[in-house]
Amino acid sequence: MLRRVERLQALVARGEPALVENTDERDVVERCLSIISEASRRLPEDFKAQNTDIDWRGMADLGNVLRHIYDRVSRTELLRILREELEPLRKAVLQLLVEKNS
Numbered sequence: 058m059l060r061r062v063e064r065l066q067a068l069v070a071r072g073e074p075a076l077v078e079n080t081d082e083r084d085v086v087e088r089c090l091s092i093i094s095e096a097s098r099r100l101p102e103d104f105k106a107q108n109t110d111i112d113w114r115g116m117a118d119l120g121n122v123l124r125h126i127y128d129r130v131s132r133t134e135l136l137r138i139l140r141e142e143l144e145p146l147r148k149a150v151l152q153l154l155v156e157k158n159s
Contacts, residue, residue, distance in 0.1 A: 058096035061089040094120030
């Protein structure tokens with residue numbers, strides 16, 4: 058999960074518009090988000106309860122949207138996720154890893 062978040066952040070740093078306008082780049086974005094979505098389902102419930110600033114239900118649902126109604130995923134929504142949701146998620150996952158390894 059962390060690798061996918063950081064990969065997306067690196068892509069965002071190169072330039073957001075290309076990520077959702079270029080078909081190849083958008084495919085990478087959507088695949089990374091699908092993996093993040095699936096991984097979020099496997100996180101401990103107590104961890105999710107401690108990180109209420111993250112929309113865990115929405116994150117889990119995103120995977121279903123990307124798999125089943127992919128033709129309705131808007132450019133605007135993808136950009137919003139990339140801009141607003143990656144960094145809080147990265148911080149939370151890093152904290153989980155620190156706690157797990159202590």
